[in-house]
Amino acid sequence: MVNSPPARFDPFSGPPRLHGARRVGCRPGTEVIHPIAVSGERPLTWQVTGLPAGLTVDDEGIIRGIAPADPGSIAIGVRVSNERGEIDETVELCLGDQLALTPPMGWNSWNVYGTDVTATVVMAMADAMVETGMRDLGYSYINIDDHWHAEGRGDDRRPRANPVTFPDGIEAVAEHVHRLGLKLGLYSDAAPLTCGGCFGGLGHEEIDAQTYAAWGVDLLKYDYCHAPPQRAVAIERYGAMSRALASSGRSIVFSVCEWGMRRPWRWAEDLGASYWRTTPDIFDTFSWGPLGVRGLARVNIGLDAHAGPGHWNDPDMLLVGNRGQGQSTGVLRTPKKKRTIWHFRGISETQIQTHLSLWSMMAAPLLASHDLAHSTEFDLAMLLNPEILAINQDPLGVQGHKHGSRPGLWILAKPLTGGATAVSASNVSRVPRKVTVRFSDFGMAAAPQVTDAWTL
Numbered sequence: 001m002v003n004s005p006p007a008r009f010d011p012f013s014g015p016p017r018l019h020g021a022r023r024v025g026c027r028p029g030t031e032v033i034h035p036i037a038v039s040g041e042r043p044l045t046w047q048v049t050g051l052p053a054g055l056t057v058d059d060e061g062i063i064r065g066i067a068p069a070d071p072g073s074i075a076i077g078v079r080v081s082n083e084r085g086e087i088d089e090t091v092e093l094c095l096g097d098q099l100a101l102t103p104p105m106g107w108n109s110w111n112v113y114g115t116d117v118t119a120t121v122v123m124a125m126a127d128a129m130v131e132t133g134m135r136d137l138g139y140s141y142i143n144i145d146d147h148w149h150a151e152g153r154g155d156d157r158r159p160r161a162n163p164v165t166f167p168d169g170i171e172a173v174a175e176h177v178h179r180l181g182l183k184l185g186l187y188s189d190a191a192p193l194t195c196g197g198c199f200g201g202l203g204h205e206e207i208d209a210q211t212y213a214a215w216g217v218d219l220l221k222y223d224y225c226h227a228p229p230q231r232a233v234a235i236e237r238y239g240a241m242s243r244a245l246a247s248s249g250r251s252i253v254f255s256v257c258e259w260g261m262r263r264p265w266r267w268a269e270d271l272g273a274s275y276w277r278t279t280p281d282i283f284d285t286f287s288w289g290p291l292g293v294r295g296l297a298r299v300n301i302g303l304d305a306h307a308g309p310g311h312w313n314d315p316d317m318l319l320v321g322n323r324g325q326g327q328s329t330g331v332l333r334t335p336k337k338k339r340t341i342w343h344f345r346g347i348s349e350t351q352i353q354t355h356l357s358l359w360s361m362m363a364a365p366l367l368a369s370h371d372l373a374h375s376t377e378f379d380l381a382m383l384l385n386p387e388i389l390a391i392n393q394d395p396l397g398v399q400g401h402k403h404g405s406r407p408g409l410w411i412l413a414k415p416l417t418g419g420a421t422a423v424s425a426s427n428v429s430r431v432p433r434k435v436t437v438r439f440s441d442f443g444m445a446a447a448p449q450v451t452d453a454w455t456l
Contacts (some may be wrong), residue, residue, distance in 0.1 A: 002085065005387065006382065006454055007454070007455055008381040008384070009039075009381070009384045009385055009386055010039075010133075011040075011137060011384060012041065012042060012133060013040070014039070014040055014041060014084055015041075015082065015086070016040035016044060016080040016081060016084075016085060016086065016087045017040060017087065017386065018036070018037065018038055018078065018087055018091075018133060019037040019038070019136065019137045019386055019393075020138020020139075020389075020393055021037075021101065021102040021138060022089075022091055022092060022102075022393075023091075023101040023102065023309070023395050024091065024092065024094065025094050025096065025099040025100060025101045025310060025434075026067045026093060026094070026095055026406070027064065027095070027096070027099070027250075028068060028069050028070055028095045029068070029069040029099065030066060030067055030250050031065075031066060031067075031227075031250060032055055032063055032066065032093070032142075033062070033063075033064055033178055033181060033182075033183060033218070034063045034093075035060070035062045035063075035140060035181035035182070036048070036062070036063065036078055036091060037137060037138040037140075038058070038061055038078075038136060039133065040082050040084065040088075041082050041083060041084050042082070043082065044061070044080050044082050044142075045081045046061050046078075046080055047078075047079040048061075048063070048076060048077065048078055048079075049077040049195070050074065050075055050076045051063070052067075052074055054067065054068065054236075055067070056167050060181060061191065063076075067093070067187060068095060070095070071095045071096045072095050073092055073093070073094050074095070075090050075091075075092055076090065076091045076093055077089075077246055078090065090282060091266070097246070097272065098274075098309065098310030098311075098363070099253045099310065100253050100274035100275060100310060100312065101309045101310055101362050101395075102393045102394075102395065102397065103312050103364060104140075104141050104219070104253060104274070104365045104366075104387070104391070105137050105139045105141065105363065105365070105366045105367070105392075106129075106140055106141025106142060106183075106185070106366075106367055106368070107125055107129060107139070107141065107142055107367060107369065107372060108143040108145055108185070108317055108367045109122065109143065109145045110145035110146065110317070110323055111282075111319070111327075111328050111329045111369030111370065112322065112325075112326045112327060112329075112369050112370045112371060113326035113327060113386065114147070114326075114328040115147045115196060115327070116147075117144060117165070118166065118254060119167065119168065119172070122142060122144055122173050122177075123173060123176045123177070123183045125142055125371075125372050125373070126142045126176060126177045127180070127373075128372035128373040128375075129142065129180075129242075130181075130385070131373075132372060132375060133216070133380075133384060134179065134181070134372070135181065135182065136382060137383075137384050137386060137389055138393060139366075139368075139383075140181075140182050141182070141183050141184075141185050141218070142177050142184055143184075143185030143186070143187070143219060143221065143367065144170075144173070144184070144185065144186050144187060146194050146195055146198060146223070146335055147165075147198060148161055148165070148170065148187070148198075149161065149198035149287045150163060150184070150346055152199060153204070155197060157204060157207055158207055158211050159188075159199070159207075159208055169215070170217070171214070174216030174217065174311055175216065178216060183218035184216060184219070185217070185218060185219035185220070185221060185253075185255075186217045186219070186220055188201040188208065188220060188221075188222055188223070188241075189201060189222065189223040189224065189225055189227075190202060190222055190223070190227050190234070190237035190241065190258075191223055191224070191225060191226035191227040191237075192226060193225065194226075195225035199289075200226070202227075202237065205243075205244040206214055208241075208244070209245045209247070209248040209252070209287050210244075211297065212248065213250035213252065216250075217252060218250075218252060218253065219252060219253040219255065220252055220253070220254055221257050222241055222254065222255065222256060222257060223258075224257065224258035224259070227258075228260075229261070231263070231267075234262050234264075235262075235267055236345040238258075238268065238271050239271045242254050242272040242273060243272075245272075246272055254271075254273045254274055255274065255275055255276070255277075255314070256261050256268045256271075256273040256275070256277065257276075257277045257345075258277065259277050259279060259280045260276075260280075263370075264276035264277070264278070265278065265303050265313060268311075269311040273310065273311070274310060275311065275313070275314045275365055276314055277315075277316060278296075278299055278300050278303055278314060278315055279295075279296040279299050279315045280296075281316060281328070282296055282315070282319065282321055282329065283314035283329050283330075283332060283344055284322050284324050284326060284329040284344040284345070285344050286347045286348075286351045287348065291332070293319070293347065293351065293354075293355050293358075294428050295305075296315040297315060297358050297362070299315070300313050300362055300364065301400075301402050302390065302402070302413070303396075303399070304362070304401050304402075307362075307363050307397070307398075307399035308397045308398070309395070309397035312363060312365060312399075313399065314365050315364055316357070317367045318355065318356065318359065318367060318369065318383075319346075319369075320355075320368055320370060320379050320382050320383055321368065321369075321370025321374075321375060321376070321379045322346060323335040323346040324343070324344050324345045324346030326369070326370070329369075330344050330346070331342065331343055331344070349378060352378075353454065354426050355422050356382050356383075356388060356414075357388065357454075358410070358424070358426060359392070360388045360389070360392035361392075361400035361412045361414050361424045362400055362412075363392060363397060363400070366389070385454065385456070387453035387454075387456060388453050388454070390452070391414060391416070391422045391453065394414070394417055396416060396417050398414055398415050399414070400412035400413060400422070400424065407429070408428055408431075409425065409426070409428070409433060409435065410425070411423065411424070411425050411435075411437065412424045412426075413442045421442050421443075422456070423437060423439075423442060
């Protein structure tokens with residue numbers, strides 16, 4: 001990474017350009033909601049060919065309908081034009097059990113809103129994801145974390161949403177999100193209680209999965225608070241929910257969130273999980289500790305052998321836009337009495353740039369967690385960089401591998417589709433460093449064509 005001022009990409013200008021996932025996973029016979037991510041000056045003219053019966057595309061490039069019942073791969077031709085030019089690309093619809101064939105990109109409520117998440121907030125974030133152009137760069141998930149719950153389940157044992165903060169229920173929020181071509185994520189826990197003390201999913205896996213599917217949920221983050229430490233128990237509990245989701249009649253991405261303590265990279269894929277947390281929760285610090293960007297990245301970097309299309313290592317959400325003000329990332333509290341232990345000041349713009357570079361090179365899920373409607377120009381420069389996002393979303397699905405062992409210097413190389421290689425050099429020490437990168441070390445020609453992703 002070159003430490004130069006980040007360029008700001010405008011999603012609503014220039015010729016058409018395709019972004020985001022080019023391979024889209026879906027279970028056969030289930031609902032498809034997929035926004036074809038294309039930037040460019042409006043209006044855009046769409047021609048989409050190869051869609052099977054049951055699927056249509058609207059004038060915003062959103063594919064909707066019911067997928068064919070048989071497994072297989074379908075090539076969808078995408079031709080988009082405007083006054084500036086035209087593109088002719090292919091998006092592949094992959095019908096099978098693997099869903100997240102590239103790392104999920106979107107937004108999560110936890111870092112910034114914590115316990116104060118509401119339907120109004122969630123729908124406003126969905127609106128902002130469209131208005132800022134994030135949807136046109138490939139972001140598609142709007143995830144509700146803990147504290148959406150009512151005080152208890154209904155008399156029929158079904159989960160219920162908080163009638164005050166979600167007065168029309170989760171289904172109404174899902175309808176709003178889906179109308180925009182986005183997908184809705186929800187949260188639960190593999191125990192009687194969630195981390196925040198709301199009702200969990202243990203013993204209710206089937207009825208919860210069926211209810212989530214009826215509500216239109218597209219992703220489930222499943223936590224592990226209040227649960228036994230044994231790996232065998234975790235595998236049993238996560239397996240029960242994964243099987244319930246797979247038989248729900250909906251394509252619901254499954255996120256295992258047990259913080260890496262039981263090495264989920266060794267077993268979560270076999271259960272059907274699309275990604276798994278490899279670390280504790282992230283906090284708004286660049287420290288080497290277990291809560292900081294460097295500490296989390298150091299753990300995740302060494303797990304590259306376990307990542308690939310449909311199964312990803314997750315070192316937690318992005319800190320872009322938090323600036324020490326996130327309800328959950330800005331303050332460290334005691335688990336039970338909620339007494340404040342430490343206030344975090346946030347991380348610098350250079351550190352944010354390093355943070356996003358590392359997460360993209362590690363093929364990690366890219367989930368923003370700040371108020372999208374109040375994103376600064378810097379925030380958007382970070383989140384809307386098409387070159388950085390293309391590295392993250394590359395169809396090969398290779399997590400960048402660390403080369404060398406120089407203290408305080410991380411050099412990662414990530415093979416890309418078409419024979420290119422992305423290389424990042426991150427100085428994670430406290431002193432300036434001069435770095436020499438020898439392309440021959442990565443199997444490249446002595447003088448390859450070089451592009452700096454941060455300067456566009």
